[in-house]
Amino acid sequence: MSLFERLKNVRNKPARVESGISPVILPQGQEISSRFGNYFLLESELPGNLFFPADFPADEHSVLQTNLQLVRGIGPVTEEKLRQQGYTSLADLLNHPRWNEYAVNVINLIQNQQINELQMLGARQWELLSYFEPEDILFIDIETTGLWASQPLFLIGLLYYRQGKFFINQLFARNYSEEKAVIAAANEVFRNFKVLVSYNGKRFDVPYIIGRSIEHRLFYSYPHYQVDMLFHARRHFRGTLPDCKLVTLEINILNFQREDDIPGYLIPETYHRFTKKQDAGLIWPVLKHNRLDLLSMAKLFKPVVHGPGND
């Protein structure tokens, strides 16, 4: 049918009537009332362990302190030579005629917790995480109605660790008008943490939330130390695994196979349909998918960021 004909047919149709439908209350969570309106919160917890670097950065034998390459000018070859000469830590270098001044600079940075500068000198993220506690870490994963921040998001999934347990909070917008409250609430949660961990979050999740915050005129501020697990996954597993998708890592490292997981490209239209029907059964697979993503990220944290091999 031609475009002109299709248009003629459409013009003859009666106007569409949208019945306002009130948002559903899912049994697994509760409706929260906030300054920016209502939204829905699903909370759950399970036992889990968040593996973390063990040592303290200030400690002379910590990974940071023994990384001689942090000194500008010392590369792998030089480091090897120095080790053979008996210099095994930055403190040792204080006695070196050539490198002592530089070593002082680096040690100062370490004492003063200048994480960004140390990262620029080449410190590994895993090493720098020793400045934090496992309780400082927040895992995030969002679900959106599209690939660009001009399209609304509807779910911000958060995971954190406390005393042997993983706590999962899913902030869910049951319709488009609840998005603002979700983002505002998420921004509140962020303030309690110092490290944000995501999977491709540096490119997608974080800029997306920033974009939506701009859209809703909400104040945002992310001074957090950010760890993007995708970057590390590529670094360690590029040659050995077929790809670096989270699901692939899940299968190969955690030996976990998902059943009936909803494919990513179906999520936006599923959500649109849910907003019209408010049918919990429609959205449950998406919420489940998001939970599994968060849990996998937490369990894969050490294997991916630190990499295979010994500490």
Place this chain on the structure above:
Amino acid sequence: MEKLLNRIKNYPSYRGQIIHIQEIASQQARYSNLGFALHPEIGSVLRGRGIERLYTHQVDAIKKVRENKSIVVVTPTASGKTMCYNLPVLDSILRTRGQTALYLFPTKSLGQDQLDSILEYEVRIKAGVYDGDTPDGEKTSLRDNANIIITNPDMLHWGILPNHLKWHRFFTNLKYVVIDEMHNYRGVFGTHVAHIIRRLRRICRHYGADPVFILCSATIANPQEHASRLTGRAVELIANNGAPRGRMKFVLWRPPAHTPYIREVSWLLALCLENRYRTIAFSRARQVTERILRFTRENFKEEKYAGKVMAYRGGYLADERRKIEGALFSGSLLGVVSTNALELGIDVGDLEVCLIAGFPGTIASTWQQAGRVGRSKKESLVIFIAVETPLDQYFIRNTGALFAQPSEQALIDPDNPYILMGHALCATHEMPVTPEDYTLWSGTFVDLLTLLEEDGEVAYSGGTYFYNGQTYPAERVNVRSSSSTLFHLRDTGGGNRLLEVLDENAAFSEVYPGAVYTHQGSTYVVNSLDLNTGTAFMKQMDVDYYTMCGREKNTEILSTETSKELNGHRLYTGQLKVTTRVTGFVKKHEKTGQVVGGDRLALPERVMETTGMWVVINEKAAARAKEYGLHLMGGLHAVEHASIGLLPLFAMCDRNDLGGLSTVMHPQTQGPTIFIHDACHGGVGFSEKGYDKAFELFEATLETITSCRCEAGCPMCIYSPKCSNFNRPLDKEAAVYLLHSLLGKTYNPVLNPDSRLERPVRERLRKALKNNRQGIIQ
């Protein structure tokens, strides 16, 4: 200039080509008082340049903008129109820090030039060009800090609007949108731009901005209407041009019969340069520019002049262009042969003579080209050299036509669903579409969203449309054409390297298997056309023939929009479905035009929906044509060709933007019918303008045909370069009769003084027609 004209007339090649000389009087400068002071920083810059007073139109413009009224400024080139926008915008930004402005230019180079002129003000604002060539670091800096952003519609569509979240500072503070060369935004491209502007206004509204629009246009018949249609809002007209202008002689020049016009231009140019007149020659095509240059150099009596003239085209690199512009300015270069690339913008100093080789397509362009001379107080000379087309010949004969009130209109059709659909999609991607947004567009917008939902491209919920696709929608919309499919032409002799890309519409009629195609001056023969991949494979070969394809066309009327009566005949507009099938082609010898071969083709048919107009001749008139021994089909066909050739007088379009079909019996109209339709999907209003101005169009057509001195038809009256039937059958006298009937004039078949044909000539005419039909060219 009398001296130069005498030299020309005394030259051996002169044989009375000058048809008319129009004396255009000089115009004194007219100033006006602003009534308030501009920001002191601007005031001192103007005084530094020696500008103490402003022209009337500049003052009018600045005042209106101050009152927050949107305007369209219509003034000829070199009248200080950039100050009409730079002054009020810079003044406002200096007074209210943080304000921003968006400047839109049709090409990147124009934008660059305008940036330079802003920077010359040396005021403390940040301005920059944001387009595909801007480095990434600068992009961020401009987004976050710039007061004035200069860009083009393509970048606005593809890069800026979809990323408006990054631009929130800019849009929140947006006070002015400047659109220069507005008349350029017409036809298919103009329709795209109209939607891009509506999307821009939607985004502005979202950030709480309601910018003032300042548009600038060359002289066209409908500046205010066009500006309004383009922006979707009311605009006031500023036309009180107060800029001074020196005296000008405008000469209409008809090359002698059987003389290629390029030779004429060349000897004229050589003569001007040898007499040390700084001259610019405009031609219509890049290859013609190069040939004129070559022949001009051959014409020089002394070697030294060869280096004093150069060619100039868009496509030359920026450095080269600057070099040529600078050399013209300083005088080390005496002359330049250019395409319309040099029509706009950059100052090239005081040129004295302008040669226009062939009508550049619009009257507005003609005056922009003429406007390149006469900037100083001295008298200037423009020579318009006519080419063998009905339109050029029309201007030559109707000596007032170029100097009268403008008749050509810039046309766009914001309702064309083919073009609107892509933009509706882009709008949903930029920001979910709600009913508040509908007011920026027409009902077609909402209907298209419904169709997009059917197609799964958008999702609908809660009264809002959301973008549901996986790809970046702006990439799927090609704003410079109406079809998104492009054909790739590959050189088999060069490892299949890509030669060119061609619009789908053109592909079937230009690169069919066996076609001869010219690229960069070399001829290629197409050996295959792969429709699946959209590729034509061709090989470079020197051949002594050219090819023309024959087409079968069918026009189906889908719906009728309007109709009216014209002296007993009926005219209609509406939606048409045009089906074309390329059936075969002929090979014609390059020099003689004789048919030397050909072949049948088996290509699929192409279907296009568009808008158009048609004329149905009443039975009585058709019967009478037969009584007079006239060939009805030949007459219809001839009227079709000639009208299409002259339609650009009323609608700013070109032959290639139109198509036509004539038949003695159309199944739906049940009568002899002439169709004239737009050549793009969905139509943009060209042929509809032909319906509006039907009477004037037929008058011009009749005048052209009857005053043409050929016997049985020629390219200057009823031949069409695009005819799918090899310009057969054509009956010049039958066309004259039909046009008389349409115009309500009495037609006298024998010894009619209007037709200027005598009986013996009619005998020769019949014989010529017979030969014509048999494909013999004399």
